[in-house]
Amino acid sequence: MGLNEKVAVITGAASGIGLAVAEDFAASGAKVVIADIAGDRAAEAAERIRSNGGTAIGLAVDVTDREGVQVLFEQTEAKLGPVDILVNNAGISVDRGVRRITDEEWQRTIAINQTGVFLCSQAAAKSMIGRRTGRIINISSRAWLGWFGQLAYASSKGGVVSATRSLAIELAKYGITVNCLAPGLIDTPLLRREPQEVMDRLLQAQPMGSLGAASDVAWAARFFADPANHAVTGQILYVCGGKSLYAQPASS
Template sequence: MSETNPARKVAVVTGAARGIGAATAARLARDGFAVAVFDLDEAACASTVEIIEKDGGRALAVGCDVSDPEQAEAGVAEVVAELGAPAVLVNNAGIIRDNLIFKMTPQEFDAVIGVHLRGAFLMAKACQKHMVDAKWGRIINMSSAAALGNRGQSNYSSAKAGLQALTKTLAIELGPFGVTSNCVAPGFIATEMTAATAERMGITFEEFTGRYATSIPVRRVGAPEDIAQAVSYFAREEAGFVSGQVLYVAGGPKG
């Protein structure tokens, strides 16, 4: 990342109020970016903004439904007005509506596709114009090991697999303009979302993570900071020859 070009110093992270998004926003702030912290509820972004500002960084909370085209455009316009043109976009926003296929409703399927995949498309569309103008940009999409298939997640798995295809297509289309597009695919990460899954299963989070850890070669589950490190790499100046790639951060081989 260039220390002399302010046009490369603004990052947008969606779904950044907590978990992987919050850790990623904080890491990019430490890397020198001013960070726009996007989430559905602007007030929920306050803790992430506070962490960044306490560490000497600059952050902006933006309430935005990324699946809504008008809100996505308006959110990016707010970033441009307050921080400057976005040079890095991290599409992390997501929800889960798990169910087996015979129980899953069309609404549950559409909701997950809408936030993960449609939202990433809309945010990339809104941000890429600024990156193309600057002849420099980084788009980083958050996929998942579930893209390889996962019981009870036909909606989530489809969305995460779609994000990998979107990543590769953006790399082809935007590469000539100095914009890279890459994908991080986490394995099991200890977050509020995975804790909620344990609760639905009626077991403690410690028992839930312990079960998974035994099946992971490094014998532990991941932390949000593990994912933030990978995003930090893709956002760097030095990663300019890496594009269209999917990096599984899962404690062992995937893909």
């Protein structure tokens, strides 16, 4: 029970990777906050964790709204205690080439994927610095290395990687670690919305030829969150089936 009694806030946690992280942390003894813009779904997810013996609450939050983020941390502390672990998972993906992407799509992607990380990390740091302990885990993407039609998404996730490194440097003297996960193709409801021909093409480019599981990312997040892991900071851990190394040509 390495995370026993630790308070963990996971954004975008009503489904997919965020939910897998929340379930894993709760099974490891953490008190988790399912923070999601879909408040009803967050509450339902928290109830499922409680029914399995875990400690969880669901709270609605828009990570692009400073006041809303502040309320999230205030409610968390009032209900569960000060935040020990923050997982910045909330994000969206817009697949548009440079000739087609709109201003609105660009701004929304940057706001959720990058500004959301800033606002939540700032709130968490203010709480953690005084206690000289804490774990911040940012969810980027293998796509930050670049991919077709992902100008906005890759740019925003590249910003998350840079933010991770800068935060790690700034917060190290307070005993706070900041690390980054870069998932590749992970089997989530969002990915499953893609047409079959798109899925086939993505899998062709995957060195392992298969999708990863959300639980794979959750395991990696728990590694970064573990209190015993106090010397690893500013790092990027790929959970991508080898795609960060190279991508198969679609014809191979």
